[in-house]
Amino acid sequence: MSAAVPPHPQPAADPGVGDAWPAPVATGALDATVEVPGSKSLTNRLLVLAALADGPGTLRGALRSRDADLMIASLRDLGVAVTEGDDPATLHVTPGPLRGGTRVDTGLAGTVMRFLPPVAALADGPVHFDGDPQARVRPMGPVLAALHTLGIRVTDDGQAPAGRLPTHLPFTVHGTGRVGGGAVDVDASASSQFVSGLLLAAARYERGLTLRHVGSTLPSVPHIEMTVATLRDAGVRVDDSRSGIWQVAPGPVAARDVRVEPDLSNAAPFLAAALVAGGTVRVPGWPASTTQPGALVPQLLERMGAVTTTEPGADGDVLVVTGSGEIHGVDVDLRAAGELAPTFAALAALADSPTRLRGIAHLRGHETDRLAALATEITRMGGRCEETRDGLVITPQPLHGSVFRTYADHRMATSGALLGLRVPGVRVEDVATTAKTLPGFDAMWERMLGVAGGPGAAA
Structure with a gap:
């Protein structure tokens, strides 16, 4: 058997900023169209x-x-x-x-x-x-x-x-x-x-x-x-x-x-941004039927307070998600779509009531131990996130800026960016790890916010 390697580096109490990416704060309601690459x-x-x-x-x-x-x-x-x-x-x-x-x-x-x-x-x-x-x-x-x-x-x-x-x-x-x-x-x-x-x-x-x-x-x-x-x-x-x-x-x-269909799980953080910042985010090419687990995103966002609709587009449907800035806690089994857990854990930390994410014990064996990583980073920001046998319980508390460590996990990086929309001073360590499935994520995120290209820019 190969020598064991820790599933992720043990975080220091206050890691240095280094080259961490400053996650931009949303300064107003969103109005953006995000083109998501293939699955x-x-x-x-x-x-x-x-x-x-x-x-x-x-x-x-x-x-x-x-x-x-x-x-x-x-x-x-x-x-x-x-x-x-x-x-x-x-x-x-x-x-x-x-x-x-x-x-x-x-x-x-x-x-x-x-x-x-x-x-x-x-x-x-x-x-x-x-x-x-x-x-x-x-x-x-x-x-x-x-x-x-x-x-x-x-x-x-x-x-x-x-x-x-x-x-x-x-x-x-x-x-x-x-x-x-x-x-x-x-x-x-x-x-x-x-x-x-x-x-x-x-x-x-x-x-x-x-x-x-x-x-x-x-x-x-x-x-x-x-x-x-x-x-x-x-x-x-x-x-x-x-x-x-x-x-x-x-x-x-x-x-x-x-x-190849667009990657619906990669679309999730962008669509979730509409709940955090308020406003509307659109993703073109949303399939009418699919086997991707990301197909659950619209109904999960609706449970947390979003309004979702589809509109006809040049290449299939356009999924439209609109939020008011209010986020509600949920109790949900994500067994069928565990890869969405980091996105919904970030939303839960910003919600108005507790959230329980169930059925995701297998995330301990992903790119990192995602349950431990999410609990560590949300807690570092002042939140309350506790591991259970098969998931997480997240109780919203006031959050503060911090370096958000990613443990070489692309979905940890995107969840840190989502938290940074509302919490000033979040810096995401090694945002380049998103190249695993979504190269150029940081530039896409900034364009969605109008940081480059102005409001309403297509990412």
Whole structure:
């Protein structure tokens, strides 16, 4: 087993400002339109399927962020040709024989570290996986145990006790060019990505795959539904008629020309800003139906005091969120959309009554321990945020400015920016960590506020 690395640095009582970004305070009601790039979750799923397809394909409107670029680089290292079209968001993917004898840098991307080991099992030799220091504490055991059950050797260079599989990065998947497939039991209580990663590669296994979830809980079910939908769109037969069981038939993955939806979870902080500052924020391209967990954003914002509507736009609907500056506390289960928790925790700290966020114990294994990080940073600002077994209880109290630490977590950075709309003196440490899924976030945020380009500027 790899040496443990703390999930995030232990914060000092009063960290230095350093190069922290001064989060701008809203000086008036908002009136802004924010163009949100493509979904990271969809981009990386579609890249994997394109790499396993039966011919060349194209992704349009793909997200270009650190996570997506790590996926692109890893697929290239495995022998897949990925080239840009007329703009960086258009990606042409030409599959090729998957090659071993290479290394995959996962960075801090859960989709890379969990989606690509089942793909690497199809390579013709060993593929070594490693990533950022923070990535080495993110759980990997269930997907590696599943590969072992399917006859794929996985090692961690002798660090694990004899006869034990690695459970964290780094590790090596010893591909043989083929996977027989069959049936596996997987405990996905810590991450739905264990299920998605295995399903994405399963059609290329000789007998396909039957996967049974055996854990006590299953977080982020919409992400699994997204995976199943993308597989079916690519012509793969998936039977998910039984709860917690997925059966993928062997067969070709169709090459396609597809457009990626905007990332609805990345839109959440911008839309939430309308509640904090008052006024209106619009996001174009909001899908009428989607498997993204971010689809819950409008109804959650309404529960906290927003008015949401949709208007016809040039490229799909425009979601319009209007707030008065009043924010109400809620009691909500975010099991299906845990990635929204940092945004709604920030709103809760500014609300007029307590909030309880439930069903998000699995966030302790994300980019950082998000529950501990949110509790630490909200408390540092004078708030009251307490961890529970499976979530947070946030009791609003007067807040003051502080350095808001991000622990290399992009969603911590955006929640700090949201708090800074109302609390003067908030400085967000390492705001550049947002490049993981939303490059240029700070400039987009400032344009939304009219800091650059004037009121009503499109971000």
